[in-house]
Amino acid sequence: MENEVSLVIGTYQKAQAKALQIVTFNTEKLTIKWQIGVAEIDSPSFVEVYQSTIFAVSEEEAGFIYSYHYDGQQLTMLSRQSTHGAAPCYIRYDASKRALYVTNYVSGSIAVFTVNEQFEIQPCKQLIQHTGSSVNVERQEAAHAHSIEILPFATDYKIVQDLGCDTISLYFTEPDGMLTLVNTFQMPLGNGPRHVAFHKEHKLVYVLSELTSTVDVLQFDENKLTFELIQTIATLPKGFLGENTGADIHISPAEDYLFASNRGHDSITIFTIDAQGQLAWHQCMHTGGETPRNFAVISDDLLVIGNQNTDKLTMAKRDECNLFALQPVEYLVEKPVCVKVL
Secondary structure (H helix, E strand, O other): OOOEEEEEEEEOOOHHHOOEEEEEEEOOOOEEEEEEEEOOOOOOOOEEEEOOEEEEEEOOOOOEEEEEEEOOOOEEEEEEEEOOOOOEEEEEEEOOOOEEEEEEOOOOEEEEEEEOOOOOEOOOOEEEEOOOOOOOOOOOOOOOEEEEEEOOOOOOEEEEEEOOOOEEEEEEEOOOOOEEEEEEEEOOOOOOEEEEEEEOOOOEEEEEEOOOOEEEEEEEEOOOOEEEEEEEEEOOOOOOOOOOEEEEEEEOOOOOEEEEEEEOOOEEEEEEEOOOOOEEEEEEEEOOOOOEEEEEEEEOOEEEEEEHHHOEEEEEEEOOOOOEEEEEEEEEOOOEEEEEEO
């Protein structure tokens, strides 16, 4: 129906609680209605959506990856495979290669799978192990691969953000979907790179660092296949001295705003993006809950935010002054940690 979108909600619940859910979000009334859930997967902390297929990790000590088909009414499991690592936390599907990529956070590895025409995940074909550490002895004692993305301005390449090593690794994607390391960019020590967003026109990578609560802007050189750090900006307001970790980052569809969430300060910081892709502070908006681990940009004007530790989704809308304001509505769901548009 018009003004309605389906959202996939991943949570830190156990399988019996129907930890993976689909809800319907009315973008005009700002209401959310539960549609369906499945009771086969523990801790589906991150999901990837491709057409009517949903891929979800099970972020447990023995990690698994699942695929599901959604026909608008039923959610049917298609396949399940081991990720050969602990605590898988991120997925990216490359339709051009029919390949699926998963980062195992605790193990510090990347698992590569092929997917058949029925979207059944085949057994792991490649496992890449990162090694190393960095200066934060509590959080960076070993490699911790946190996310993997396709470079939208160089689609044969993927980048992997490793929180434990403070690195961003560039991989070439072979025709069969397997990865070959090209080079590794050293981020500032202690940053803990977590998630990224992209400015397609300017070939920029916006890196959200978990441990320093900063966004680093990297310029990609498509000839040299290298990155250059050109800007660093904080996600926390001046004067905040509490504990915080950066969580999620997204760019608006029009590429004029960048959003980054803060766990501890419990906010989303919004930056404007200038004509060269540089960032400037716009506002910092509290999310109406605690620990906004993940959020979805529904449109240039609307966000849906998963507040993990207060068990609810909240919403923010842009007003006539171009400020995003928290709306007086919420949807209760236990431990929401991933929100994706289906």
